[in-house]
Amino acid sequence: MASETDTVRSGTLTPNGSAPDPPEHRKVALITGITGQDGSYLTEFLLDKGYDVHGLIRRSSNFNTQRINHIYIDPHNAHKARMKLHYADLTDSSSLRRWLDIIAPNEVYNLAAQSHVAVSFEIPDYTADVVATGALRLLEAVRSHIAATGRTDIKYYQAGSSEMFGATPPPQSETTPFHPRSPYAVSKCAAHWYTVNYREAYSLFACNGILFNHESPRRGENFVTRKITRAVGRIKEGLQSKLFLGNLQASRDWGFAGDYVEAMWMMLQQEKPDDYVVATEESHTVEEFLEVSFGYVGLNWRDHVVIDKRYLRPSEVDNLKGDASKAKKVLGWKPKVGFQQLVKMMVDEDVELAKREKVLVDAGYMDAQQQP
Ligand code: NDP
Numbered sequence: 015m016a017s018e019t020d021t022v023r024s025g026t027l028t029p030n031g032s033a034p035d036p037p038e039h040r041k042v043a044l045i046t047g048i049t050g051q052d053g054s055y056l057t058e059f060l061l062d063k064g065y066d067v068h069g070l071i072r073r074s075s076n077f078n079t080q081r082i083n084h085i086y087i088d089p090h091n092a093h094k095a096r097m098k099l100h101y102a103d104l105t106d107s108s109s110l111r112r113w114l115d116i117i118a119p120n121e122v123y124n125l126a127a128q129s130h131v132a133v134s135f136e137i138p139d140y141t142a143d144v145v146a147t148g149a150l151r152l153l154e155a156v157r158s159h160i161a162a163t164g165r166t167d168i169k170y171y172q173a174g175s176s177e178m179f180g181a182t183p184p185p186q187s188e189t190t191p192f193h194p195r196s197p198y199a200v201s202k203c204a205a206h207w208y209t210v211n212y213r214e215a216y217s218l219f220a221c222n223g224i225l226f227n228h229e230s231p232r233r234g235e236n237f238v239t240r241k242i243t244r245a246v247g248r249i250k251e252g253l254q255s256k257l258f259l260g261n262l263q264a265s266r267d268w269g270f271a272g273d274y275v276e277a278m279w280m281m282l283q284q285e286k287p288d289d290y291v292v293a294t295e296e297s298h299t300v301e302e303f304l305e306v307s308f309g310y311v312g313l314n315w316r317d318h319v320v321i322d323k324r325y326l327r328p329s330e331v332d333n334l335k336g337d338a339s340k341a342k343k344v345l346g347w348k349p350k351v352g353f354q355q356l357v358k359m360m361v362d363e364d365v366e367l368a369k370r371e372k373v374l375v376d377a378g379y380m381d382a383q384q385q386p
């Protein structure tokens with residue numbers, strides 16, 4: 015990692031080995047939430063498409079760039095770099111406007127959020143500030159940047175969520191009424207409508223992606239899928255015996271994050287801005303996820319899972335299953351990774367991770383934590 019005093023860091027990725035276009039021909043993307051699961055996949059995807067990518071990262075007391083370290087290049091090689099990182103925060107309007115003016119992006123992807131539903135009950139005020147007002151701050155920064163520069167070539171993507179449907183029964187499509195069930199989901203509804211309003215009021219090219227749950231080996235470890243696959247790996251390697259969970263009957267439409275970032279990009283390549291549901295159209299309970307993931311390595315989840323009421327939510331979303339026919343028809347998008355393949359991909363990675371942890375534990379360099 016480069017010096018922490020650098021405010022701009024840079025990196026490049028050329029997975030197909032081809033030389034990038036000259037800078038003056040390259041499209042420029044600005045991503046908030048670049049250090050998150052989706053931000054990392056979207057960055058890889060856009061670099062592969064030949065974009066220059068700028069990411070806004072927030073200050074933290076530790077490095078928070080683990081998911082994009084593999085793309086990172088020391089800023090001393092900045093002439094090669096096609097990914098650059100800048101400090102900003104969705105709670106700080108001035109930082110958003112400043113970087114928009116400096117970067118002058120063609121596409122803005124607003125992925126930053128306090129994205130944990132259960133945590134949003136603990137910190138509702140902060141969640142609204144980042145998720146709802148944060149989106150408004152960024153939209154307003156884009157609008158005022160356009161007003162000041164006269165640019166017409168800037169497009170905006172808002173990371174909306176199936177959580178907005180909440181209590182409304184499946185299948186959920188773009189026309190399904192919202193009934194949010196958490197401070198997070200209410201805030202995402204506000205961000206959704208701010209985006210629609212800026213499209214209608216200022217003719218901004220702004221799209222809402224209404225994405226159903228999407229997972230990967232890079233998923234945060236306190237979301238249920240990754241919490242389970244981490245435990246599967248650790249139990250298999252003898253580093254953990256119990257897994258404490260909440261509601262096992264909740265049903266989710268789980269896809270692969272790598273597939274979903276492509277849909278984000280596709281929305282911004284259309285002639286007209288619009289809103290799209292992105293989903294696999296298949297739903298599984300948490301219990302089914304347990305069956306498949308533990309079963310895959312020859313374990314029985316019932317021997318390990320303990321229900322802990324602390325993981326139950328004050329109001330739950332019982333059943334999400336998307337109808338993605340509009341995205342399929344208009345964008346030509348479809349998911350490539352199915353449920354079984356997704357679970358196996360995550361378990362395979364987490365078994366490998368647990369094996370590496372075990373080496374460190376056995377050598378006395380690390381304590382075996384009971385629960386990630
Ligand atoms: P993550 O939680 O993995 O990433 C969230 C990102 O937002 C991180 O980069 C985080 O930074 C950043 N962030 C948080 N607070 C701030 C802030 N105040 N200012 C600037 N950046 C901030 O989420 P995902 O990648 O899974 O999701 C991306 C987006 O899509 C989120 O908006 C989420 O709500 C939404 N979404 C996700 C779905 C999913 O299933 N994954 C489904 C539908 C919507 P840091 O790394 O420092 O924490």
Ligand code: GDR
Nearest residue numbers: 129131175176177226227236237238239259260261264325
């Ligand atoms: P979700 O994802 O709330 O759908 O939001 P999460 O994985 O947190 O929960 C899914 C379901 O599993 C149940 N559950 C548990 N959840 C967690 N986190 N931990 C547990 O121990 C546990 N036990 C059972 C939950 O009650 C829930 O029903 C995710 C986030 O990525 C949001 O940002 C995004 O908008 C939505 O997906 C779509």
